[in-house]
Amino acid sequence: MQVTRVTYIVIGLAIFFAVSSSCNNNGGKARRSVYKGLYSFGPEVRTFEDCDNGHEFWVTDSSSQLELQYSRMNFEKPYEPVYIEVEGTKEPSGKDGLGSEYDSTLVVKKVIKITKEIPADACH
Known part of the structure; x- marks a missing residue:
């Protein structure tokens, strides 16, 4: 009977560590998520305000598309906010x-949407 109990404990621990390892192991890479909010761009400023919680991030554009699409909007002045949805x-x-x-940097991997029209219900 004692061997059976130990066997169950060992099997249980092995399953726990296997599941825990697979949930937390993403190859050392941060998990991608979709972020929705307001992006501002200009000389020495690249910021994102998350619509869900109001938290502000610095932005790095590894997609090489966010800054390009923003500049194509031909704003007269820098720092005009636009609504974006990005994966990063x-x-x-x-x-x-x-x-x-x-505190944090949003690393943009993919631009899903960018628009001058900021949805009224999108951000607080």
């Missing part, structure tokens, strides 16, 4: 550089 990862900001005053 949230990472800690570096200690130096332009984005260092932000």
Whole structure:
């Protein structure tokens, strides 16, 4: 009887660690999510305000599309906010550089939507 109980404990622990490992192991990469909010761009400013929680992020555009599409909107002045939906990862900001005053950096991997029209119900 004692062997059976130990066997069950060992099997249970093996399953727990296997499931825990598969849930947390994404190859050392941050998990991609869809972010919806307001993006502002200009000299030395690339910020995103998350519509869900109002948190503000520094933005890095690894897609090479966000800044390009923003510049094609031909704003007369910089820093005009636009509504975006992007796929990306949230990472800690570096200690130096332009984005260092932000806790987190949104690394944009894919632009889903960008528009001058900010939906009334999209952000608080």
